[in-house]
Amino acid sequence: MKLTGAEILTRFLADEGVEYVFGYPGGAVLHIYDALHRQDRLKHILVRHEQAATHAADGYARSTGKPGVVLVTSGPGATNVVTGIATAYMDSIPMVVITGQVPTSLIGNDAFQEVDSVGITRPCVKHNFLVKDVDDLAMTLKKAFYIATTGRPGPVVVDIPKDVTANVADYKYPRQIEMRSYNPVVKGHPGQIKRAVKMMTSARRPMIYSGGGVILDDASKALTELGHLLGCPVTNTTMGLGGFPASDRQFVGLLGMHGTYEANMAISNCDVMIAIGARFDDRVTGNIEKFAPKAKIIHVDIDPASISKNVKVDVPIVGGVNNVLKAMLKQLKAEGFKPDEEVLGKWWAQIEKWRAKDCLKYDASGDRIKPQHAVDLLHKITKGDAFVTSDVGQHQMWAAQYYGFDKPRRWINSGGLGTMGFGLPAAMGVQLAHPKAQVACITGEGSIQMNIQELSTCLQYDLPIKIVCLNNGYLGMVRQWQEFFYDNRYAHSYMDSLPDFVKLAEAYGHVGIQVDKPADVEGAIKEAFKQKDRLVFLNILTDPTENVYPMVPAGAGLDEMILI
């Protein structure tokens, strides 16, 4: 059957199982928007800024495991998505971004709304394509989805010139795909797995350090089983939260710059570290020379380039987390492995001593609202079962430290790029994917203003997100560094002339609630969640001087934390 490129695109997306397309129209994609208009299998969500389309698709992807899909026009449409693409790239999120392009005959001519989209996005995509012939369109799209969702996932850009969307070709949904140049390894090497198992079973102070790879591979069940079988402490990166239940006694919390005392001390003293789907980021390791100095390291990662990049490891295993963990479990069970209670008991006695420091304690008795307390209350009221998106700053770290995620894909944040403005649009994607679920966006008064226009999108699509704005009147994370390392010189970290967020929410057709007394926080959050079908903006005025503790200063080792 002959179809236009635009029709092939919309058909393909529907055939591929895509539910939502997040986008914004413009000249180069008019044929595509017209084709969208003439079909009913795909739903299009009209955002208010293209950056938000990428974050919404990203939130959809993180909360479902399915790829997010974005459609924008050429030129400014394409440049506006770069931040969102880079955000997804850094956190390995599957996403396909379709950008319109000027007609092939005008490419390179400085044509109206022309930018080299493939060139601009090249450093922050897993791969990208320029489709010059409508005959190649369906297969290229298939490749894009295949690449985005397999191996180490990531964003893929498909740039489509306007004439290609008007030209006609035969269309048949390509079911199969094979690429000689791209074959990600999923199964771990059996010999390496054997060595790893031997190393973990003979450990005296074992420790699991797991990250985003566990979430991306839906491997939290296998991870939890391994943790329980070994009986060892488990720590998660910011990206790995929910991979192992936070309420489990073996969970010692976040590690790294704002990790708990017990997690960082355990890392610094363990003798065998099992790193699973984590990439030894500099926020995690602190001073690399002082990282896990006593440990032999096993590292499971699907991307060979993640292994021995920052820290040399003893047993590298290239493979998918799920696959490798299952192979390890099988072997451990076949051996009838049981940990030596006495040896492990000693290790735990030490860990409990560190834990007794209670490094996340805070004093909520004053007359200022403590942001940590607000997050604790959010956990209580949502029974720890909400999807929580966040922006970037102190509030992000408090959300990570205090919410306590028991399930994967519930914690949605920009870890690698640290993109302010991520939280609200990400929450839109999450809410669309899970219409009945409680979705909270923990944000700051700085970050929320970076994509505040999306309140309008939320109204259009009836997205009852609860925005929990921990409003400290500062670019708090910046202010904290200035307090600690720049002698309290607060250069441009103060948020002057803030809008009245309650009125602003109301102007967008939503509900706004202001809270400034500690005693009112619980009631306000409850009230917000009672309004099941409304977006509620909770403007919670928190203690402006509060800092995130513990903190590992730049250049220090993990055992050299600043504690409260």
Added chain:
Amino acid sequence: MRHIISILMENEAGALSRVAGLFSARGYNIESLTVAPTEDVTLSRMTLVTRGSDEIIEQITKQLNKLIDVVKLVDLAEGPHIEREMMLIKVKTTGSGAREEILRLVEIFRGNIIDVTPTTYTIEMTGRADKLDAFIVALDKAPILETVRSGVSAISRGVKSLRV
């Protein structure tokens, strides 16, 4: 250490800029780079000369392998191999005795003179990069007007070959 990385990649538009972009984005250095299609026109063969510690070379090969267009690669410096570079060089021949002197040098280095004018020679020379360097040093009396070097091409010795 110096490494010669030989890459087989899909002959796609933009493949070269992905490699060049990777090197500049990650701060690796490129000493030379050559690329051309192979007997199979869907594949290009690239030869890239770089330097770095073992850790950096390991990252370079892993990152190159990660590029979707890269089908296969090998670090030729890890085994016995042959490398060649081609140079075209134009020199002035106007000094007294210059023509004879240059002719002798070209013979010693087993080059060819491929173009002649009353005042210049154009010489073609092939060999290892260090031989070409040595020729340039040896020429020092004859003013060089222009040099063009192809960059290193290399292949492994013996029956081993890099193919899909």
